[in-house]
């Protein structure tokens with residue numbers, strides 16, 4: 249098989265997952281941490297079984313899309329019209345193949361739809377009703393949109409709950425044994441957003457990026473600010489310069505705050521599998537796993 253960039257070089261696998269940057273949750277911090285731990289476990293099983301980084305990030309993100317506490321898939325934030333419209337993207341860093349969907353309704357696992365866009369290969373980003381038609385054409389099941397709406401989000405929409413929820417956008421970055429890096433991000437977007445609003449998560453270079461010679465990244469936070477500074481790509485540029493994932497993550501988040509004028513966070517890993525993360529918000533659940541660890545590490 250033709251491979252480019254880093255792919256094909258044997259590496260030790262690594263995976264990092266986030267569950268969204270946001271305010272301190274009013275309740276259920278442990279539930280959110282358990283969620284990212286379970287997603288990391290699921291993705292890790294793919295990697296240790298010799299699976300691809302792309303399958304690992306898709307698997308990890310699907311776990312959180314199915315989890316009602318996170319703002320992705322089921323549990324997504326509602327638009328001002330009380331509907332769910334989701335955004336997602338996925339990318340592999342060998343041949344820079346990527347796929348994304350935005351402002352799409354009736355899809356429970358948008359990361360899988362993004363993967364189908366990538367695998368199809370004709371386009372990078374498909375939006376709205378076009379994305380739904382594409383889903384039908386490739387056999388991705390449509391769901392009853394009501395099944396994506398949780399009581400928690402319904403209460404928020406009705407103005408009955410003012411406390412922060414804490415579970416946010418979800419994302420994952422993985423390095424597989426073949427040296428390929430992949431990244432994916434999925435979100436319901438901002439609460440009360442105008443129908444049709446699209447954030448950073450489905451935009452390659454903003455919410456998600458992967459280059460197997462450098463690393464991969466998934467971002468979360470104020471999408472408009474993340475787009476302004478092209479945060480995903482900038483984080484990898486810092487990583488290339490500094491060769492230090494923790495430092496690159498911190499400098500990128502500083503850029504988001506200082507130049508983008510917004511708050512948020514990101515997770516990344518480099519071509520060696522070293523992970524890093526940073527956030528300017530009070531809370532961002534994170535978990536990561538490598539062969540050196542007995543179980544996913546979930547910082548408190």
Ligand code: ASP
Pocket residue numbers: 268269416417435436437438446447448449467468469470471472474
């Ligand atoms: N970045 C997402 C968006 O703006 C939201 C988030 O990460 O919380 O759509």
